[in-house]
Amino acid sequence: MVSDEVPVRPPVDVVRPVAAPDVPGEHHWPSGPTRYEIKADGWRAVGAVLEEHRTVLLSRQGTNLAPHFPEILDALRHCPVGTVLDGELCAVVEGGRMDFDALASRRGRDRRSWPPVVFVVFDLLATTGQDLRPRPLQERLERLGALLPPPPTPLQPVLATTSRAEALAWYEALRPNGVEGLVAKGLGTPYIPGRAGWVKIRHTLTVDAPIVAIAGPAARPTHVTVRLADGTEAETNQLATAQRPAVGRAVAGALGTPLPGGRRRVNAEVIAEVAVGTTRHRTLRFVRLREDLLPFYDR
Template identity: 45%
Template sequence: MRPAAVTAVPPADGLGGGGVQYELKLDGFRCVAFARGDRPPFLQSRGGRDLAAEFPPIAAAVARLPEGLVLDAELVAWRGGRFAFGELLHTRRARAAAPEVALGLIAFDLLALPGRDVRRLPLTDRRRLLLGALADVPPPIQPVLATTDRAEALEWMEQLAPTGVEGLVCKAADSPYRPRGGGRAWVKYRRSDTVDATVRALAGPPEQPHALLLELADGRVLLSAPRLTPAQSHEVAEAARPHLGPAAVDPEHGPLRPLTTPLRAELHLTGQPPTATYVRLRGD
């Protein structure tokens, strides 16, 4: 399930009348973790890739879970008292986290118990089963902080903002787990005005791009502006290198290097028509 973005935290009766569960929105890689007994664990990214080889401590922790347990979770990094998304990208490239970086898998939903698919159960029941399944499981696997009290959730969000908590994910308490959507049963509220977009192509030399061709969630396509900083350009070039397609000329945006596999990026949108200012790659 993928939460829809909203501009305000819904009230307790705002997602269908059955109550709302409010969870901290964390800054990491979305990951469905499959414990598979004697077989290696599978850490499925949003794009379907296995992240296990890139994050061995998390894979090892999932391997110790009962066979058949499946968690929907966020893979996060922690450094210096803050969630550190950039460390996930560094760890992915280096295949090991720096000594001062802690990796974690924060579980927010339970999809299966050994021998039992629980996705049709209401979220309230899945939360109870999740807490039971992880009751004796030590870090780096932990359940996400959640409450049904909107005021408490708002207080948590403000108190924990200095740690890098992005906002809240709000879910209908009676909602089943629908893998291909979920409508408005799950929504996300961000404290900032950032949005996610798909990177379709690079503008400029592929080893030093100066802009990105971006597709927004509503289908609009535009170039990022202003020019990427040298650090941003390097980050994008490194990530895009394995996915570069042949050079092409777009009738509206000029010479481009399309990507064979799209990347995800975070943007600031301002004005009408919108200006998309690149913030960073999402990585997941």
């Protein structure tokens, strides 16, 4: 049953902040002050409450994450019908640190290996009968604060400030806790994918690139070749021992005919995060497999 109570129905095209080299000033946006949020290292997701309090949790590609994050679904049921939240799923490991790689275990059937998770919420896109995306961020945040259930809950507001000095202190101090940088937003800006102008500042400048070939054993590749944004293909450094099985599982069943140099073509959409060197002889360092951008099936 479709009703006017749910004006925004996932999947939703989310805002994707663009990389910036520096943290913008407190009055960078003419429409209002700057809000600085920590950039949690997790999987982007949209959670929503549909008619009859049916809950959904989707990746930014629209993949259904609900079976693998049941505690987030349970927490969402405390929100009003029509609620749509934008946030980041984060695994919390020993010492309260957020661990991106630990989220991959949520693909497995054995729940005993699943790490605790939280849904770090940073925006409210809709509530009962109202699409809030055209409204200023400040208004959406005020309504989000009134909507989130009280603790203890896995739905947690993102740590944020309007002080650039405080944000810079977090940028350095929270790195060991799994915070990979900052996101800066204008408090007067609407939620318009691709047009909000929000920026992200990360400790390591990386890009996402599709893996087009592997080298080495199929189950434990030693190197990967990726296609960069300019269309060129380049091989990364040697993968760490711990990285090889995950890449092997991701490309299983998708390897094509052999290529020169002992490589094999990958005929599937598998994304790697790589750091691109800036020297005259461009180098690529494999950072990690983007597990959150893979089809969500048991591995």
